[in-house]
Amino acid sequence: MTSNHRYVRPATVDLPGRAWPGRTIDAAPRWLSTDLRDGNQSLVNPMTPDRKLAMFRLLVEMGFTEIEVGFPVASQDDHDFLRLLIERDLIPDDVRISVLVQARDELIRQTVESLAGARSATVHLYNATSPEFRRTVFGLSRSECKDLAVQGTRLFMKYADRTLAGCDLGFQYSPEMFADTEPEFALEVCEAVMDVWQPGPGRPITLNFPTTVERNTPNVFADQIEWLDRNLSRREHVCLSVHPHNDRGTGVASAELAVLAGAQRVEGCLFGNGERAGNVCLVTLALNLLTHGIDPGLDLSDLNRIRRTVEWCNEMPVHPRHPYGGDMVYTAFSGSHQDAIKKGFDVRARALDAGADPEQLRWEIPYLPLDPHDVGRTYESVVRINSQSGKGGVAYVLSSRQGLELPRDLRIEFAGTVQAAADALGREIAPDEVAAMFLEEYASPRFVTVPVAFRKPVPTVLHVQGDGFAVGAGRADALGDLEAHLASWGMQVHEVHRIGVSAADSRREDVVVYAECVIGQRRVWGVGTAADLDGAARAAVRAVITRALHGAGARRTPETRRWERAG
Incomplete structure (x- = not known):
């Protein structure tokens, strides 16, 4: 039996003519990292001093200029770390540190004293304002709650x-608890605080509005923020900040919609650490901007190192599927995905070969919204092979690892072999294993010393990769004496195809020939490599004959049984 009747839908905001749905984000907001405070408070094992210092240095290196370093009255460790930063002069001149404190007399005094000697700092004062907290937790009236803030x-x-x-x-x-507070009361409290602080030119104030517990859809939070943006006085002297949590799994959407609605700053943590389901992930937000062509203002070019540092500091792993930073987010196992990715890379490779500037060439690869190279990742794990993979994945692995550009029918045939191996083994097939399987099967079979001539000509198509013959050349010009030599083995060359030039081709200095032969009712493939077309074609055809003798192809015929007896 369901229990939905016990839950009440949160109130929405009456906001006629809301403007945020028609806006776009065209610049990054200000960022504040709260990894050392909110993130640290949510850890099973709060950070030790060396881990805190590693996190602080990472944030500085990434370009954060606003960092909440702790809650000095919450623990001796937080207080001591703040003093270490100040007394050892570890805070760069362009970095403003921030500390949190509740609206209580003795705590405020101790917090201010802990900042002695700091060049640039913000004190972040808070008190809960929602009806639930006023009634259940503190037993305060509206006026008493506002007086705490004032x-x-x-x-x-x-x-x-x-x-x-x-x-x-x-x-x-x-x-x-802003998201659960009546908007007009939140405004009343903030106006009362500003009446005391008196923001003006050279004297700004930051008003921060948290979804302390995310209960509503992101569009409602955006309505709340736009309502404040419209109604706050002294707006030009107010930095409107948001602090989204992720209880409903929509923290990123809440932050982005809040920026559309007028928010100028976002507080969060790297990879979304924080109480319960976490704070909003600043890595995701920043890279979302990057993929829209907007400079996020943070250096995320070595995301693996950032992730390793965060994992060490927090003693928590980043999920393999975490956007942008997880181990598997640039990986495709699905055959259709792999095929689309390979085709995207092929198009890009042709553009680069034609002289396109890689820094100016638009990134348009299916299923990859971000170029892994932009965050220090490689293309090695973009495609991985298991029983769900198809010809596109196999082709991508062989192209990226071996520089081999397989003809389509050969890709299909070999993909079936790989899939059967993955099914039999019950695991992923590593790229090196895929390459070894291909070479063993098609390019390195046990060659016969002298091929046995066929009684009937064997229709043969040669697919040439490399500079073995000129595009547009006649077949006789391209093959020279090779065609006659292959005819002595019973091979009748019907067609010669050039496999398109790609970045993979440029990594090989040799010529690769894929020989496609129809022997009776079987299609048999062989692959050969050499310094020139003649040597590569001979090796490929030898591989075909050897594979045919050992039963390769759709099914055996009387012709191949004769070969086996002759062998």
Whole structure:
């Protein structure tokens, strides 16, 4: 029996003429990392000092200029880490640190004192404002709740005047549980706080609106933010910030829609660490911008190193399917996906071979919204092979590993072999295994010393990869004495095809020939490589004959049984 009747749908916002649905994001917001505070508070094992320092240095290297470094009154470790940063002068001049504190007298005083000596810092004051917290947790009326925020602001200003005269001091206020607070009351509290702080030219204020517990759809949060954007006074002196959580799994959407609605800053964590289902993932948000052609303002060019550092600091793994950063997000197993990816890379390779600038060439690869190279990943794991894979995946692996551009029918045939092996083994087939299987089967069979001549001419098509013959040349010009030599073996060359030039071709200095022969009722393939067309074609045809003698092809015929007896 369902229990949905026990849950109440949250209220929406009456916002006629909402503008955010028609807007687009054309610039990155300001970023604040809260990995060292909100993220750290959510860990089973809070970070040790060396892990905190590694995280701080990573954030600085990535380009964060606003970093929430802790909750100094929450623990001695947080206090000591803040003092370490200040006393060892570890904070770059362009980085503003932030610390969090509840709206309580003694806590505010201790927090301000912990910042002594800082060049640039923001104190982030908060108190919960939602009806549930006013009623259930604190037993406060609306006016009493607002007074906490007002008095907290006054106390901060009083203690800051005494202690932080030389600091470039900023102030941030958050109505905690904002997403569950009546919009008009959240506005009332923020206006009362601003009446005390008096924001103006050279004296801004950050008002931060968290989805402390995500309960509604992202469009409702966007409505809430646009409503505030319209109604806040002194708007030009307010940085409207958001702090989305991910309880409904829509933290990224909430952040992006909030930016459309007027938010200027986003708080979150690398890879979405945080209480319950986490904070919004700043890596995902930043790379979403990059894939829309917008500079995110963060350096994510070595995402593997960023991920390793975060995993070490948090002692938590990043999920293999995490957007952009997971081990498997650039990997395709599905045959249709693999085929589309390979064709996309082929088109790109042709453009590059024609002289296109790789820095200017648009990234248009099916199923890959981001070029893995842009975040320090390689193409090696883009396609991986298992029982779900098809000809496209097999072709991609052979192209990327061996520089082999297989004809379509050969791709189909070999894909069946690989799929059968994956089914039999019950596991993924590694790229090196795929390459070894192909070469063993088609290019390195046990050659017969002198091929046995066929009684009837064997129709033969040669697919040539490399510079073995000129495009447009006549068959006689292309093959020279080779055609007569193959005829002495019983091979009648009907067609010669040039396999298109690609980036894979340029990695090979030899010529590759794929010989396709129809022997009775069987189609048999062989592959040969050599420095020239003549040697590669002879090796390919020898491979065909040897494979035919050992039963390769759709089915055996009396002709092949005669060969076996002769052998």
